[in-house]
Amino acid sequence: SVNPDLASERQTASFSVEKLTAWLDGGAEHTRLRRAVVEVIERDPVFSRENQYFQSQNERYEVAVKKAVHLQKKMHEMGWTESGPEFKYIYRAVSGDVAFLLHSIFIRSISVLGSDKQIAKWIPLASQYKLIGSYAQTELGHGTYLQGLETTAVFDITTQEFILNTPKISAMKWWPGDMGRSATHTVVFAQLYVHGKCYGVHPFIVQIRSLQDHSLCPGIIAGDIGPKMNFEHIDNGYLMLQNVRVPRENMLNKFCEVQPDGTYVRRGSPKINYFTMTTVRISLISHEVVIPLMKACTIAIRYSVVRRQSKLKPGEQEAKILDYQTQQEKLLPQLAAAYAFRFIDDYLQELFNRGYGEIQRNNFDMLPELHALSSGFKALVSQFGTSGVKICLQACGGHGYSLLSGLPSLYTKILASCIYEGENTILLLQTARFLIKCFMAASTGQHIPPSVTYLAAVKPKKCPAKNKLDFLRPDIYTEAYQHTAVRLISSTAAKLQDLIQSGVKKYNAWNQCTVQLVQAVKAHCHYITVKNFVETVEKLETTTGIQKIMKHLCDLFALHGIFSNTGVFLHDGYISGEQMDMVTASYLDLLAIIRKDAVPLVDAFDFTDSSLNSALGSYDGQVYQRLYEWAQKSPTNKQMSPAYEKYLKPLLHNTLSKL
């Protein structure tokens, strides 16, 4: 039975939860299909996550491999294919802890970087799992800066082979997933040398383990890099290469080739490499950031109407903690952010699809903008998402700290999204280069991409809001964000130019502006997020309650951003201190309004209990009962610890040498 404190929250929803779910899914048909996939997966005991929080790294790896192999069978059994409509729901349904994610990056890298011949040879082998692939790029000493990779591949003209080596310890491949224990093959990125000349980093297919008995191939030293904050189910690995020879055909050669006589040939635009990274960065936003944030909000908000603590009103029952303004102020902005980033994901997908279409027509014009947006948003969304999940965890007090809440594993996993696929600060600075360039171009009247044309527009000098209700007008707050983004970009561009004109070397000047550039890029992405939320709400039908509640969430997201960053809006007086008090008043008012629909708003995300895997967040709100039941299952309760016989008993019985 549903806890009455949770049930009552659902009776007063201002909108239809089912309709909101369908809208988020892109139509009721999609909802049906998603639920069907989830049901098939969850009915199968192999995909159970029941014991996940009790498992060791070794156990989680074993289970992840088991699930990955079983998933292949399941897909075959169900007639699901990688190009079918069900495919996109599978990862969400399995909810993590599945191996071979790098196998698909192995496949993708060959598809993108390999010649037709290479594709014809390797893709069928990989697709049928006659080999297990990985992707060996990062080294102990080198991450995001690819040019610095130290692994070498020297062309031996006499044998028509590349000889791969790890010249020093910092050159060891380190972190690649699926490589520590699973992979038989990997794509190794190495500095190509032909006749003593270095041609930069290139990809090579290298077999690392025997297909017969999985033993390491000659010249290969490989293993697992050990424990991490999360991802225990993935065998992130290390790889050292000692005179490992691969045939000339194993260099992926769609864009560049070493011919038999050692001639190096480059074909087409190397920019396409960026496009692959762009794809990965955009795709991780939904799966690795938005969904975990939505889950954390679901858990924390449901718990916050079940948990009662202290008396709000003297003489009454203890209050639900979500009735406290401070708790609302922690959780509701995270809920609004989950929606905001869900819509940014749509925006980026749409942009990506258009860009991909152009590329297929050999038009690469959109690449810089796509690269800048995917980098900036990967950084912004992963940072907001990580901070949001942390807030949800802490808002659940002690119980949030228990693994059984589900929040610690969501948190330690999402935290990694700030680092992988490009460290966030480096990504933001890549976007900064694009913005500064566009700003300079705009100031000389040149054409600039659509997402930054606002940099060229003329802006009012003061915010026209007269009362707190004015700050619920999307034009008012969107303009404020736009003004701030322009101000931060233009003032940093001016500082950069001043430094250079005063004789500071360009690279030094850039370094001295980077703290401010990071701020400027965040303001830019924040502005686009608000603008996109506003546009999404405008497109909704006004007849349903959905438009109204989405408008509230949009307002909350926008005003929370101003409330949390008052300085950037106050700095030049665009918003006055008095107006800022209006922002605060409107912002705090919104908390109380959205609080009423908080549970329906997370219910609409439509996560099953098993996908949440949380003693605090289940649909029925039977929080305490579930915590107690789950704790019983912990290995710490399976038997008396050997510590008793070994240490406690001698201590208590004083058979130790006299203390």
Next chain:
Amino acid sequence: SVNPDLASERQTASFSVEKLTAWLDGGAEHTRLRRAVVEVIERDPVFSRENQYFQSQNERYEVAVKKAVHLQKKMHEMGWTESGPEFKYIYRAVSGDVAFLLHSIFIRSISVLGSDKQIAKWIPLASQYKLIGSYAQTELGHGTYLQGLETTAVFDITTQEFILNTPKISAMKWWPGDMGRSATHTVVFAQLYVHGKCYGVHPFIVQIRSLQDHSLCPGIIAGDIGPKMNFEHIDNGYLMLQNVRVPRENMLNKFCEVQPDGTYVRRGSPKINYFTMTTVRISLISHEVVIPLMKACTIAIRYSVVRRQSKLKPGEQEAKILDYQTQQEKLLPQLAAAYAFRFIDDYLQELFNRGYGEIQRNNFDMLPELHALSSGFKALVSQFGTSGVKICLQACGGHGYSLLSGLPSLYTKILASCIYEGENTILLLQTARFLIKCFMAASTGQHIPPSVTYLAAVKPKKCPAKNKLDFLRPDIYTEAYQHTAVRLISSTAAKLQDLIQSGVKKYNAWNQCTVQLVQAVKAHCHYITVKNFVETVEKLETTTGIQKIMKHLCDLFALHGIFSNTGVFLHDGYISGEQMDMVTASYLDLLAIIRKDAVPLVDAFDFTDSSLNSALGSYDGQVYQRLYEWAQKSPTNKQMSPAYEKYLKPLLHNTLSKL
């Protein structure tokens, strides 16, 4: 040998590291003593933490018990006593993972709340470990709000016993440390009923496990609450009581007693209970927050001069990542904060000692101020510290995410300090009540405690700084902090009064101000921290380099606080936009200055390699070598996973039913 990139950083120190260490320790004598204790502990293999990152929850618990028992022997062997000068260095030397921390809280609670007779009976038993104690306060359904506890203790006049019960599942004791598997006794907090009347929460000594064979006593259901983000070495437990009878003498009765006929007698001031909590909150600041933050800074800063990534200057070697302004801006403010909070700890200790002296003279006047400061600073310092360790972790990129860096375990542990011993938001609001009360009193000319007298002083309206150098004047920035704290407190007090005068119920008005009250309290504590840092620097001799570098750190701490919260300083125009640009300029200048001494400044914390237990942070900077060596020891590399025979081999050999 020391990595040359790290060695070179030490050659240019602007001060004597050894002298700074001695000053931090309170004199060279103390440094010598601390190092002697550390050496004894670290030489003993039982205290090794070598395998900590590879251990399961069961293994960590076992090791923690082993260490705790061994520590008793060691202390006896070395002639160390709990009142001796070595004692305060032991916990730091053992570096966590030791059991029976709650045993000492058991002892402390009896010492404070028990009668002389009870003390005479129980303390010797506990001190000699003839029993193992715990402290059972928190319940599944109740944490910080003690009045809400649901466990009952009914006095049975016929047998002169209390009958303890857990009336419902939410009343189960949940979280108490050392209780899940170790404790034989615990202090249970329960609602006292005599003749059907409730007298509120009281403490009772209850035996829960047999001293003979450790089996659970009749009526006791107890166990471990399962996996957590950290503290795997502690057996946080649950406890259900079913008609458990304890003699009348087991209620701790220094301050209140049930007499044989059922008469309830209260003695002395119950306020003293607050003093116990105050003690715990102040003592955790140093051990659980400042030291972990110092360790994280040591690891991240040493790593940041060893790690080279990308080229700063074209054509040169890749740059040390600490040479990037963005990396400086992440780490150096955390370093300054570690020093700032180290000094706040001194400030609170001094205040505490004075307060304790007064209490011994039966003067309880300082209690409200002590309670407010300990609550506010516990919250502020744990929040800053947690955020600081997180920044250090993320600043180390992928390698920071590996447990072998030492950072994840520091982080997941410090994170708990925001929750235990009073959830931070609740604590901040307790301090808020004190501040609002003092502010009201001050405005009517009443006497208020020393730490808040500034609320009554008349302030200038504008910051007088004329150029960026002015912002390196402590009087300028301290005044700015003071002004802001007064403004936030007074404006929130005004809002509160306006709401009440407009007819809003008092409790509702308070709730509607809580978000702003939290801001005000933080500003108050931030101001005191800056002021205290300034005063600490002023007391230093100006002849050594130490005063100079501490002044830089103090400036950095202060300006970072302004730079990160520009809005509160700009809001009423106290600091203008133009002045804020000066703050930014001075702040960024300081980063480059302090960067030069960053390594010496963390070296001065004087952590041994084994206390850091970090592959990234060792004194010699041999980062990559150590990561590789430590990874070898991981259980994931001990043998081929069963996953190969079970799943991978059939997949690769295609003996699975055709996919």
